Amino acid sequence: MSLPPSLLHTLESLKFQVKDAFWALSSCICQESAKVKINGRTFKIVKVLGEGGFSFVYLAQDEHSGRQFALKKIRCPSGNDDVRQAMREVEAYRRFKHPNIIRILDSAVVQDPAGDGQVVYLFLPLYRRGNLQDAINANVINGSQFPEREMLRYFKGTCEAIRAMHDYRAPIGTSTDPFSSRQNRSSNARPAANLPPGPQGHANEDEDEDEMFPHPEGDADGGYSYHGSGGGSNSGIPLMSREGETIYDGDEELDRIQRDAAKNDAHTGETELVPYAHRDLKPGNVMISDEGKPILMDFGSCMKARIAIDNRSQALLQQDIAAEQSTMAYRAPELFDVKTGVTLDEKVDIWSLGCTLFALAYSHSPFENIQTTEQGGSIAMAVMNARYKQPNSAYSQGLKNLIDSMLKVDPKQRPDIHQVIEMTDKVLQRLS
Ligand SMILES: Nc1ncnc2c1ncn2[C@@H]1O[C@H](COP(=O)(O)OP(=O)(O)OP(=O)(O)O)[C@@H](O)[C@H]1O
Numbered sequence: 001m002s003l004p005p006s007l008l009h010t011l012e013s014l015k016f017q018v019k020d021a022f023w024a025l026s027s028c029i030c031q032e033s034a035k036v037k038i039n040g041r042t043f044k045i046v047k048v049l050g051e052g053g054f055s056f057v058y059l060a061q062d063e064h065s066g067r068q069f070a071l072k073k074i075r076c077p078s079g080n081d082d083v084r085q086a087m088r089e090v091e092a093y094r095r096f097k098h099p100n101i102i103r104i105l106d107s108a109v110v111q112d113p114a115g116d117g118q119v120v121y122l123f124l125p126l127y128r129r130g131n132l133q134d135a136i137n138a139n140v141i142n143g144s145q146f147p148e149r150e151m152l153r154y155f156k157g158t159c160e161a162i163r164a165m166h167d168y169r170a171p172i173g174t175s176t177d178p179f180s181s182r183q184n185r186s187s188n189a190r191p192a193a194n195l196p197p198g199p200q201g202h203a204n205e206d207e208d209e210d211e212m213f214p215h216p217e218g219d220a221d222g223g224y225s226y227h228g229s230g231g232g233s234n235s236g237i238p239l240m241s242r243e244g245e246t247i248y249d250g251d252e253e254l255d256r257i258q259r260d261a262a263k264n265d266a267h268t269g270e271t272e273l274v275p276y277a278h279r280d281l282k283p284g285n286v287m288i289s290d291e292g293k294p295i296l297m298d299f300g301s302c303m304k305a306r307i308a309i310d311n312r313s314q315a316l317l318q319q320d321i322a323a324e325q326s327t328m329a330y331r332a333p334e335l336f337d338v339k340t341g342v343t344l345d346e347k348v349d350i351w352s353l354g355c356t357l358f359a360l361a362y363s364h365s366p367f368e369n370i371q372t373t374e375q376g377g378s379i380a381m382a383v384m385n386a387r388y389k390q391p392n393s394a395y396s397q398g399l400k401n402l403i404d405s406m407l408k409v410d411p412k413q414r415p416d417i418h419q420v421i422e423m424t425d426k427v428l429q430r431l432s
Helices: 005-029 078-097 133-142 150-166 251-265 312-325 347-362 377-384 397-406 417-431
Strands: 035-038 041-051 055-061 070-075 106-111 118-124 170-171 269-271 286-290 292-296
Touching: 005 035, 041 070, 070 078, 078 106, 133 347, 150 286, 150 292, 150 347, 150 417, 292 397, 347 397, 347 417, 397 417
Parallel strands: none
Antiparallel strands: 035 041, 041 055, 055 070, 070 118, 106 118, 170 269, 286 292
């Protein structure tokens, strides 16, 4: 008897999670800690920081320099499509350069020593203070609440990160992109590299080679890592294992990346608006920097925001993608029941921002703590009817209005990101 592919995928995921959990546990219990060798360097796995569907995030320490990183390990058991999906996340990290967006230090694709597939490693800066969900959890435990000003500061920084995505501009003619949506799944187009700054002009301001991950000698001539800062012709090409064997689907892919990079190098400076949506915005995906700055992360579901839905099968595909990649309690109503004849757009993130601000204020999403069926039936109903209520609180009326303005069922009734930032500023001004 053959099992359906979705069930096989889940079983594979479970198998790898168990292996990784065992690895993580053994690194805690055993005297000698787990080590991993990537790009010619050895890293000590200090502890597990978090886990997701197919990934684990570890605190890793470079044995050579002593520097610590967050190392995200994504298992790709079923070959290239999973690798491609993971690489979309890498590309998105490289694409949006903004002080409130996490930057990738390096990445590598290696053969999985424990299985048939590959493993994608992402090296990210370590955020020891955790994420906004951790801060919410601490509030619950301590019976405390964010002061309004602090909460709005976190919220505004998050909005500024989202603005960089919604206002993203690409050189004209280079905006074809495989992670625009899975409608293009069969297309092999790759994202163009070295794109210019977004309209806020932040794009390259924190370009700092020192922040880059240190590389062993020999990397310069075609090594095996995948640099995050996107400089020159090094535009995301070398995806090699330690042994130098190409892991990520070969020549055709490389040709295309080089062609895209060349096209970009030659571009005249004219750009066009290509809004992207994060699509999984929630407090757990906003880290807090040592200085208390909100840092948006987890770009696994990021895609081009505007998707025309011309027929039922496109609608169902978008519904499936949203169900797989975004969190129900923060998911916009138009993604629960995608209608034919509409265009999905970046307003999906505005809804999630509304849920996020609500959660910062009241410690849970407006659509959590609802009695559900196993399929999340009544959450969907509550979301699609915007059925929620703000609890009594000492927060200002301005803040409450701001939350309500974003939680409108009709995306057209929601403010855009610029209006959200303006309204946030007004509430902040009234507090001072
Ligand atoms: N740079 C970092 N510094 C510290 N902790 C991190 C970092 N990146 C991730 N984490 C921790 O790991 C957890 C999982 O990370 P991430 O959200 O990237 O994984 P994911 O597989 O995409 O998860 P999800 O299922 O939520 O999409 C985070 O919630 C956070 O606690």
